[in-house]
Amino acid sequence: MKMLVQHSDGLDLQVYFPQGILAKYVQGIWIAAHQGVDTNNVTRYLKANGCNAITFCLKGHIAFDSVKYAPGVYLQPATLQAKGMTFTSNTLAVGVCLQPGAMSLFSPLPNEVTCAGKTQGDKNPNLSVCFDMLQTVHTPYALLTCLYRHFMSIFAQTADFNPTLLCVLPYFSEPKSLQSIAAGLPVGQRQLERVFKQAMGITAKQYQRIVRVNKAVQYLRCNPSANLIAVAYEFGYSDQAHMTREFKSFTHYTPSYYIRD
Template sequence: MDTTFDFRLMHLDGPLSQHVQAVWSASVSSCSQPVNKPLFSDGASGAFIILKGEVTYEQGIYQQGIHWVSVQKQAQFITMSPELLMLGFRFQPGISKEHFSVFRQSEATKNSEKQEVTANQQGIKGLISRLSEAAQTDQLTVLCQWLQQHLKSDVIENGLTHFIRHIDHKAELKGIEQQLPLSLRQIERQFKSQIGFTPKYYQRLMRIRAAIQLIKQNPSANLVDLAIEAGFSDQAHMNREFRQLARMTPKEYQATKKV
């Protein structure tokens, strides 16, 4: 067991899960070397909240505060400093911070808008203060409570979010289209404008995520069988997709889980 790095993930349910899929925390001990980890794309955006230490991500260095992670088309790597303590959350695909007034950082021109932006900034600063004061074992609960309090939104399930809820890595897109009021062409346009790529590309990411989950469950699994179970045509297909989207091979990822 790695005692230098601790990662905790909490998947959400209830009303909040319509907007946020999971919250998480990560910490690195003071006696550790910097820790480098891949962040695999799932078609969603999110944020990480640094309470202590710093991280290097996409060639930028980030310290205390809230930092936004946009939708990525392939895996990115994050390097975490010794004594790091941070938390974060992931929106559901198709949901972004722009849906929620508490996260909007646009310049306001009217007095009422200025007051709203100021209140929002205080809300985020208040979150960081509450997290810093809470015991580490309670911080994920504090984060969930804050999200439940502030993510009061007019976001409703539209054709895109309904489509995303029903798609999986093996689904036939035309079969899902028949259940929706929108055509596949309209869904594709919404995908590109709100997420940044097509539904088929999203399914490619989902197959990678399915394979990663299977490897986590059984690090010694036969990769030929695993490829078929994850929805790839064969192992060679899975290897190509991993290199392009996960920026490593399945065998390389499997080796990290065996350790």
């Protein structure tokens, strides 16, 4: 399992990228521990990826876009814009970022951050059990192992992905219009929209815009000397200003942030 470790402002953040079977359903698992002083809150901005996530706040408090939440389990809707996530001092939280459509396999899609587990355990009993188990372990490895095993057991009991969704997702990797994408698929544009709304809770057009921004981010990180005007046209934006607006909406940052020294 690949891992990314970050430490700054008193926040220890470890991100794990599953491989094998779980990678089909889970993009990443993160563990965050904030040991800062009482007044030192730390905010991280999460890029929009069009996917659902589940956060387990085990100790302290977290906030999504300034709305504060106590310990518990929180289902997050598909992200359509950059979201600020704030950790108060002495907070321990872990989270699971799901693959597109994975939430719909075992839970109704939330329209907003929704409390589950401890307060609504009857609706999501699997997550309530997981929350209780996580509170009995303390090391990052133990937390990771607990999440990994629990989500493997959840997805082992679910039906498989919507085959139409799996078929169409790869077509969104190119900077084409939605009409052009639909024209090359065995399903019509209306059916395509229904599949996205049912499996992900967002429209195909929204997902297309998110994918384009994230691919542009990846390109800029690999090509820090790239000309931003040329990049804008390469990824299908009308001009650099259009690309900048999309970046700020979906990542919180401008394109120049990703090519700074």
